Amino acid sequence: MKIIVRKDLTLNELYKTQVRNALVSWFLEEKRDLPWRKTKDPYKIWVSEVMLQQTKVDTVIPYYERFIAKYPSLESLAHAKEEELLKEWEGLGYYSRARNLQAGVREVVDSYGSIVPNTRKDISALKGVGPYTAGAVLSIAYGVPEHAVDGNVMRVLSRLLLIKEDIAKPKTKKIFEEAVMELIDEDNPSAFNQGLMELGALICTPTKPKCLLCPVREYCTAFFEGMQDQLPIKTINKKTKVHKMKAVVIRDEHGRVLLEKRPSKGLLANMWQFPMVELPTATHTIEEVIEHDYGIDIVRGEELIAFKHVFSHLVWEMESFEGKLLLEKELPAACKWFAIDEISNQPMPVPILKIWNAWKEKN
DNA sequence: AACTCGTGGTA
DNA sequence: TTACCAAGAGT
Numbered sequence: 001m002k003i004i005v006r007k008d009l010t011l012n013e014l015y016k017t018q019v020r021n022a023l024v025s026w027f028l029e030e031k032r033d034l035p036w037r038k039t040k041d042p043y044k045i046w047v048s049e050v051m052l053q054q055t056k057v058d059t060v061i062p063y064y065e066r067f068i069a070k071y072p073s074l075e076s077l078a079h080a081k082e083e084e085l086l087k088e089w090e091g092l093g094y095y096s097r098a099r100n101l102q103a104g105v106r107e108v109v110d111s112y113g114s115i116v117p118n119t120r121k122d123i124s125a126l127k128g129v130g131p132y133t134a135g136a137v138l139s140i141a142y143g144v145p146e147h148a149v150d151g152n153v154m155r156v157l158s159r160l161l162l163i164k165e166d167i168a169k170p171k172t173k174k175i176f177e178e179a180v181m182e183l184i185d186e187d188n189p190s191a192f193n194q195g196l197m198e199l200g201a202l203i204c205t206p207t208k209p210k211c212l213l214c215p216v217r218e219y220c221t222a223f224f225e226g227m228q229d230q231l232p233i234k235t236i237n238k239k240t241k242v243h244k245m246k247a248v249v250i251r252d253e254h255g256r257v258l259l260e261k262r263p264s265k266g267l268l269a270n271m272w273q274f275p276m277v278e279l280p281t282a283t284h285t286i287e288e289v290i291e292h293d294y295g296i297d298i299v300r301g302e303e304l305i306a307f308k309h310v311f312s313h314l315v316w317e318m319e320s321f322e323g324k325l326l327l328e329k330e331l332p333a334a335c336k337w338f339a340i341d342e343i344s345n346q347p348m349p350v351p352i353l354k355i356w357n358a359w360k361e362k363n
Numbered sequence: 364a365a366c367t368c369g370t371g372g373t374a
Numbered sequence: 375t376t377a378c379c380a381a382g383a384g385t
Contacts, residue, residue: 050382050383054369055369055371058371059380092370093370095369096383127383128382131383133382150381152381170364194381201380267369313368314367349369350371
């Protein structure tokens, strides 16, 4: 067997044909039965691709089912209230995905007659649709031969074609996009693109790839060289910074609970939380900082739970307490009192849900 | 280009 | 426990 890989990634025609046929045949035979594979509705494919960004298939499945049941069409999502939308997204993370998805959907409803555009130029202009999602929707929903390069595809192709560039570098992705356009099956770009990702998920895994089960093993340069465990090349990232946070579940004389809506940009944007302060030093008490930040006097009650919550780039070392309102002066506009049975209707991030669940168990 | 933006699972 | 990962996009 002789594998020919030129530096410009132009590949031998016979090699390309054999690889794409082996990959597509394997995918059609072995593909998992996933909910978004039962439809070609561009909207539903779009929803699934956004949910799957940086998120495991097993995590996405129940969210996708609930989301499509609640928002079965572009119009239904376009008309949804943001708080209800975020509630559906609660626990899935990367919440700007949800708001960007709705913004993109509204663009399609308003400017494209509710037809998801079928060119890379137009679909890429939609909010939240980047190079990957554009190619995924185009190829899977419309059968357009466009690249959809994600982490799986870079790992698979780095091994198949022995590409040693650092996949952590943004500009490296272009190499893989060109490689996909060289290899892609123009008769079935949907199965080809999904096949690359499915292969990465099931066979060509980050560690311990199952090469003996691989449908393209005989075409794989890394396997031929015994280098599959050395690829892809990926530089490591830095460590996260720790924030010591203290949250308080404050009740007023009516038994209502105080929530605060986070700013519309940044971490956990537009999500609700309990009043929370960061205490890097011990120079002030929680009551003092709460009074300063929220314009209310409280008395601190019993401790609820303490835990560490790890985000992608920072850590909250969280402590939480009960609190009782003594005096309300100038409540910030982002704050609002809620009856107990209304709390669960507000979209809250996982660490806040943890505190709320601890409070409910105690009370 | 480098940094921001969640969460749960795994070695 | 630490580290890394998983169908990326916005800034």
